[in-house]
Amino acid sequence: MDFLQPSSWDDALAVRAERPDALPIAGGTDVMVELNFDRRRPGALLDLTRIPELREWSVADEVVRLGAGVPYARVITELGNRLPGLAMAARTVGSPQIRVRGTVGGNLGSASPAGDAHPPLLAAGAEVEVASAARGTRRIPVAEFFTGVKRNALEPDELIAAVHVRTARGPQQFCKVGTRNAMVISVSAFALALHPDRQAVGTGIGSAAPTPRRAAEAEEFLAGELDWATRGPLPEGLARAFGERVAAAAAPIDDVRGTAAYRRHSLTVLARRAVTWAWDDLRRAA
Amino acid sequence: MTTTQAAARTTGRIGDNAQRPDGTLKVTGEFAYASDLWHDDMVWGVTLRSPHPHARIRRIDVTEALTVPGVSAVLTADDVPGENAFGLEHADQPVLAGEFVRYEGEPVALVAADHPETARRAAGRIRVDYEVLPALTDARRALDDDAPQVHPGGNLVRHLRLRRGDPAPTAPVVVSLDFEVGMQDQAFLGPESGLAVPAEDGGVDLYVATQWLHVDQRQVCLALGMPPEKVRLTLAGVGGAFGGREDLSVHVHACLLALRTGRPVKMSYGREESFYGHVHRHPATMTYEFGAERDGTLVYARAHVLLDGGAYASSTAAVVGNAGLLGLGPYRFPSVAVDAFGVFTHNPPCGAMRGFGCVQAAFAHEALMDELAAAVGVDPVEIRRRNGVQEGDRTITGQVIDSAAPVAELLQRVADLPLPPPLPGHPDLRDLPGAVGNTTHGEGVRRGVGYSVTYKNVGFSEGFDDYSTARVRLQVTGGEAVATVHTAAAEVGQGLVTVQQQIARTELGVERVVVVPADTAVGSAGSTSASRQTYVTGGAVKAACEAVRTAVLQRAAVALGRPVAGLALDGDKVLGAGGEVLAGLADVLGDDAVEETVEWRHRPTHAVDPETGQGDAHVQFAFSAHRAVVDVDVELGLVKVVALDTAQDVGKAINPDAVVGQIHGGSAQGMGLALMEEVVVTDGHVRNPSFTDYLLPTILDVPPMQVQVLEYADPHAPYGVRGVGEPPTISSGPAVAAAVRAACGKPLRRVPIRPEHVTGTQPTAIPPRSDRP
Numbered sequence A: 001m002d003f004l005q006p007s008s009w010d011d012a013l014a015v016r017a018e019r020p021d022a023l024p025i026a027g028g029t030d031v032m033v034e035l036n037f038d039r040r041r042p043g044a045l046l047d048l049t050r051i052p053e054l055r056e057w058s059v060a061d062e063v064v065r066l067g068a069g070v071p072y073a074r075v076i077t078e079l080g081n082r083l084p085g086l087a088m089a090a091r092t093v094g095s096p097q098i099r100v101r102g103t104v105g106g107n108l109g110s111a112s113p114a115g116d117a118h119p120p121l122l123a124a125g126a127e128v129e130v131a132s133a134a135r136g137t138r139r140i141p142v143a144e145f146f147t148g149v150k151r152n153a154l155e156p157d158e159l160i161a162a163v164h165v166r167t168a169r170g171p172q173q174f175c176k177v178g179t180r181n182a183m184v185i186s187v188s189a190f191a192l193a194l195h196p197d198r199q200a201v202g203t204g205i206g207s208a209a210p211t212p213r214r215a216a217e218a219e220e221f222l223a224g225e226l227d228w229a230t231r232g233p234l235p236e237g238l239a240r241a242f243g244e245r246v247a248a249a250a251a252p253i254d255d256v257r258g259t260a261a262y263r264r265h266s267l268t269v270l271a272r273r274a275v276t277w278a279w280d281d282l283r284r285a286a
Numbered sequence B: 001m002t003t004t005q006a007a008a009r010t011t012g013r014i015g016d017n018a019q020r021p022d023g024t025l026k027v028t029g030e031f032a033y034a035s036d037l038w039h040d041d042m043v044w045g046v047t048l049r050s051p052h053p054h055a056r057i058r059r060i061d062v063t064e065a066l067t068v069p070g071v072s073a074v075l076t077a078d079d080v081p082g083e084n085a086f087g088l089e090h091a092d093q094p095v096l097a098g099e100f101v102r103y104e105g106e107p108v109a110l111v112a113a114d115h116p117e118t119a120r121r122a123a124g125r126i127r128v129d130y131e132v133l134p135a136l137t138d139a140r141r142a143l144d145d146d147a148p149q150v151h152p153g154g155n156l157v158r159h160l161r162l163r164r165g166d167p168a169p170t171a172p173v174v175v176s177l178d179f180e181v182g183m184q185d186q187a188f189l190g191p192e193s194g195l196a197v198p199a200e201d202g203g204v205d206l207y208v209a210t211q212w213l214h215v216d217q218r219q220v221c222l223a224l225g226m227p228p229e230k231v232r233l234t235l236a237g238v239g240g241a242f243g244g245r246e247d248l249s250v251h252v253h254a255c256l257l258a259l260r261t262g263r264p265v266k267m268s269y270g271r272e273e274s275f276y277g278h279v280h281r282h283p284a285t286m287t288y289e290f291g292a293e294r295d296g297t298l299v300y301a302r303a304h305v306l307l308d309g310g311a312y313a314s315s316t317a318a319v320v321g322n323a324g325l326l327g328l329g330p331y332r333f334p335s336v337a338v339d340a341f342g343v344f345t346h347n348p349p350c351g352a353m354r355g356f357g358c359v360q361a362a363f364a365h366e367a368l369m370d371e372l373a374a375a376v377g378v379d380p381v382e383i384r385r386r387n388g389v390q391e392g393d394r395t396i397t398g399q400v401i402d403s404a405a406p407v408a409e410l411l412q413r414v415a416d417l418p419l420p421p422p423l424p425g426h427p428d429l430r431d432l433p434g435a436v437g438n439t440t441h442g443e444g445v446r447r448g449v450g451y452s453v454t455y456k457n458v459g460f461s462e463g464f465d466d467y468s469t470a471r472v473r474l475q476v477t478g479g480e481a482v483a484t485v486h487t488a489a490a491e492v493g494q495g496l497v498t499v500q501q502q503i504a505r506t507e508l509g510v511e512r513v514v515v516v517p518a519d520t521a522v523g524s525a526g527s528t529s530a531s532r533q534t535y536v537t538g539g540a541v542k543a544a545c546e547a548v549r550t551a552v553l554q555r556a557a558v559a560l561g562r563p564v565a566g567l568a569l570d571g572d573k574v575l576g577a578g579g580e581v582l583a584g585l586a587d588v589l590g591d592d593a594v595e596e597t598v599e600w601r602h603r604p605t606h607a608v609d610p611e612t613g614q615g616d617a618h619v620q621f622a623f624s625a626h627r628a629v630v631d632v633d634v635e636l637g638l639v640k641v642v643a644l645d646t647a648q649d650v651g652k653a654i655n656p657d658a659v660v661g662q663i664h665g666g667s668a669q670g671m672g673l674a675l676m677e678e679v680v681v682t683d684g685h686v687r688n689p690s691f692t693d694y695l696l697p698t699i700l701d702v703p704p705m706q707v708q709v710l711e712y713a714d715p716h717a718p719y720g721v722r723g724v725g726e727p728p729t730i731s732s733g734p735a736v737a738a739a740v741r742a743a744c745g746k747p748l749r750r751v752p753i754r755p756e757h758v759t760g761t762q763p764t765a766i767p768p769r770s771d772r773p
């Protein structure tokens, strides 16, 4: 197996085009598991860790451009204020070792329904920036990025360059259920972003459908019902109704980690609690 | 360090926190585990396993596998030179499957190659033509007339019948329940590994991580058709065992490949294979009924216990024995009717695991004691104190408990320990159920407290000839006295090597004690299981040291022209009755070594009556109590164990730090079964053979523990010791389960307790296992 180590982005894209058998590797926390279990035998590994721009983030026009190779540990320490939902999710990923290696780009590359970065990116309305040597750069709304179980919208010659996420204008929450208190793959997860500037709501559901997905109907319902102008107390019934609509957007299955019924039930609870906390935060901020 | 004054006591004797010789090596990563074994010129062995829980093998075609470059051997059942059978109690398990495979993961063929990857690829090219057969995967169906037969003799492994007192008892208060315990895995961190080296005499030297070298040797000899002189075993570094290494894994396979290829063969399982490569804790289905007076005094018990033994016997019969004979807990019952069954199914074989049958039963009897407490209106501690056995009482098998049985005191002690403070107004997420998952900020969180008290037999029971052998040598080298201790006892991480050193230092008064590697060049030490090694091998080392001491002092008496009475050994010197130095050991021994080998037995135990289960089945009982405090998010069913406090009588703490370590680990393991650890098996297939989905408690799941160690010496045991390793695993889980029940108010009759059970969101699509054909 070849180990290809381009040191520039252009070289990486060139190699990607030339070697369709080369598997990109960033932190390797998914790739190495696949190799160890012999689930994949790529002809080559395309190491992306030597490309400086993948490991950087910047802000322009209130939008964070987060390089695909920024590990979770840095998302937590460097972006907690700008991208609180993503930072909360990053905090739940694996163990300290995994958070030092694992990247948001790798999470998107794997596109697992249980990937923890996905719900907050959905809630924030992020865009994935991908590129190829032949066609240059394009941006894909994250909601369109996940195309099936562990499948994404990348073309074979494309690499993920970055994600673009608007700096939070309002409270964000991320909640993840697992059957132990650390180092656990989510049984269900929910992300919420309130966008008071647009009087809009963003959501993301994890581990409760073939792909991470939004609860679009629940978003619209909540945005329409919330008392954005006076920011009065959140009616309990509204929180509940929102929770039920979020759960209705899910399409969970029974598996070894949890039952479909539990996943649905837990989403009603998570969404109800998340909106309660987020709305309280918003009221406090006012 | 040599002591210069006779009065200066050497350190690291019994009762001291002696440093373990393997400790630093282990924490720095330098310790050589079995997976680190290496030999120049070695090849790698891998195992091809059955994908089916039950099938007939029509044909195996190895032609293609043999053509893979680098492959040196491919073996099937036809290549087993001796008997194609092994087993701890019954040799019923094929070394390599013959006509049938009886569980998913059963070994079918072996490959040796110059690289493990090559061997794996070659194994993938072995063509096995299976005729898939209907599988019996519900233990509750095993004894039905129309159930598929796992073995020709029927599906019953053992039925233990226990009857005592009034055959038709009645009582004013009756409580009952059904309980189910899932399949737990030992989850030792060092997967199965071994290295077999062919020897010039035509035999083989096997280095392997195991729990009992001699029982392995017996089985390897049977399969290889070789006498014991030709099959020599040496213990390789063991990374945990917990019962999972009592049965053979790589042993015969590596030897077969080594003898065939004439090359050293290493075999090492990965984590996934390890889940198929050893037995698990028996899943149990139990029905219990207790009758009591209105004040809660127990009148009778009825219990029906069904253990799923899986495809082969392993130690199922002995586990059934424990689940029956000890399965009502440490309480006084005037009348008893217990039926415990172990059955064959096409599920993964189950066998020994820490707590051995007592763990499963404890969940049921402790839940029922809480029911009884509620029914008669007393608290859980009081109901147990009132009914707990004391020294001099009879157990349910009629055996008189002839050493301390401090049930009431253990309970009182855990009840008196300070409780953790309530959650603060704005708790740190890590202190809440769900932790940084951020699932609650306190909403839905209820606190619960639960108690449990249990007991366990120490050592082998029911008439088993339980002994250990120790060889101890004393000599002076380079001016320093050195005691050498040689046993075949497996150090599996519990600290037995340290215990042996401490005993030799104590008995021989020397500082330097070398414990040589355990192997079959010395007699059997019995298994590192049943909490028995400090007792039994400790007893053997003590006895061998005493024999050496007697011999040395006799020599000294002759040399000094004094009577032997009154002479003592300490600080490398021979001392007189007043402690005065009479001679150095070097003066007495010169260049000679004094060596003694002793085979040591504890008091005999006896088989129980087949009709009534009555008899003096056990040599010793060990008692422990736990109090668990949990916070449960009752809406999400997530649990945070806040405290897990315990009191345990250990008779004598030979090494107090090691004792507390055993109690910490055992408590965590019992808690794991209560909350998350389960090998999920559906239709005979293991669905979570990885640490991704077989969840073990992390450091955020295991709470701080207050540990009370009591030392009520057992007058019948060496130094008064009482087995330590298993009791905490038995009492911790039921306490945690009780605390969760107390917090959420649900009956919760199954462990591990899943969020689904707390929230009532069990699967609807898949019917429960019992309803499926």
Ligand SMILES: Cc1cc2nc3c(=O)[nH]c(=O)nc-3n(C[C@H](O)[C@H](O)[C@H](O)COP(=O)(O)OP(=O)(O)OC[C@H]3O[C@@H](n4cnc5c(N)ncnc54)[C@H](O)[C@@H]3O)c2cc1C
Pocket: A023, A024, A025, A026, A027, A028, A029, A030, A031, A032, A033, A048, A068, A069, A092, A093, A094, A095, A098, A101, A102, A103, A104, A105, A106, A107, A108, A109, A110, A114, A115, A116, A117, A158, A159, A160, A161, A183, A184, A185, A186
């Ligand atoms: C012990 C353990 C615990 C874990 N816990 C969690 C958890 O709690 N939550 C969670 O979400 N995940 C978890 N994971 C999975 C994993 O850590 C994450 O998915 C992580 O984000 C992967 O990032 P990486 O940089 O390591 O990706 P890699 O393993 O390097 O790559 C993952 C995939 O993305 C592709 N890829 C990577 N970078 C690019 C790029 N720039 N362009 C195109 N494709 C790319 C790779 O080809 C590969 O297919 C865990 C993994 C382990 C081993």
